[in-house]
Amino acid sequence: MAPGNPTTLLAELTHRCPLHCPYCSNPLELTRAHRELSTEEWMRVFTEARALGVLQLGLSGGEPLVRRDLEQLIAHATQLGLYSTLVTSGLGLTRPRAARLHDAGIDHIQISIQDAERESAERIAGTRSWDAKMAAAALVKELGVAFTVNVVLHRANLDRLETIIDLAATLGADRLELANTQYYGWAMANRDALMPTRTQVEASEAIVDRAAERYRGRMRIIYVLPDYYAAYPKACYGGWGKHYIMIAPDGRALPCHAASQVTTLTFDRVTEHPLDWIWRESPAFQAFRGDAWMQEPCRSCPRKHVDFGGCRCQAFALTGDATRADPVCIRTDDRAIVDAALAHVEAGMEYRYRTMGRGPGQGERQVRTDREQPPNGAVVQPLSSAAAGASPAVDPRSGTASPLRTRA
């Protein structure tokens, strides 16, 4: 099946990061600094991406600000005419640095916030970070570029959803992305501690709906539902290898930021092949294009062109077979796997914080967090940010994270 042109490239410039978030979606095996692509290599990738049709560039990580060549990379993207988005924790964004990013032509900056209050936010991030984030938000606001606040939602912050939304508005965000945790990478190791309760999820929708109305025209709110609680799976990026390319810090090109956990696939590197070949010809990008790969119940399902069988990475993570239906789907017997995970929700609340070079169980810090009062909390709403029509525009209600964001 011949692919069209991709619209979006996410460049994960580094895995280095000052935060230790328990929901980090980066792979368990992090790439060390010396294996990261060089400035010249990244610039060549952006040029190749533009020639391939990419219009939107996300600069993410890890924390992209730890790359000292970030300004240079942004300037190159600007020259190519790419719409550039920086996805940052805010840590390291000094006034001079902000001015340099602006001069280089950055279009849009996203800052992650972990919660509406310092103590809980820093417990989730696993480090002191509140003051730096508030200062970074003020700097971005001063620059006048598009400003998004990103919040990953989970059991420990959902009860403060309304306050979180008001905080984002106070910070002057043009957009607020409220994304329930998706269970890949490190987040899977913390799934029991992160999974919201059904009560929280149900309460959240009304809160978001009300807030969307309240802030209409001032702050756009995007809500990503937790897919474990949905009946049908998310339509990942509008289909595998259709609109989106992610480049890992070591140069591996992936159709999705979680794809590296699909260990049955081999991902080619931009240091060894042209991006054009990777997009059109490489086995990994072709693996789940179209629907020939599908098994039942997907193969004969009327929804197969709606959600494309759901998330391949999640199917692999939960069943060991990436060609099965996403187990979130109520039409597959594998749904029992998801239901079993949900039955665990009231289990422990211990976070496994990630640090560079340590896998789960290899001596990572473990901190017992406050046992959160479950019910009646807050939270969330849906407003489509999806650009109807073109692009990786994914319906936020389907539970798909926005294309440029892999972590907050």
Add this chain to the structure above:
Amino acid sequence: MPLTATSRPALWRLARMDFDPVRRRRVLLYPEGTIMLNATAAEILDLCDGERTVADIAATLSARYHTDVSQDVTECLSRLADQEVIRDGAG
């Protein structure tokens, strides 16, 4: 924000129009979003300056094409307004 004939649509401050030489068509770019524009939509957006009303835009394009295109204009602008990429400059 439902548009009316007297609305004065303007492009969202954070959106910009561009030409994509790869697809050979104009595109609208904004945070986390891309809209591929057809020729008609691009012409309509060119007139969304926050000064002209929807009625003005329809009249201008109807004159240009010697036929009444007001329904096309209204439909196109309503879709873009639903996506919040144009705002009412008068409001």
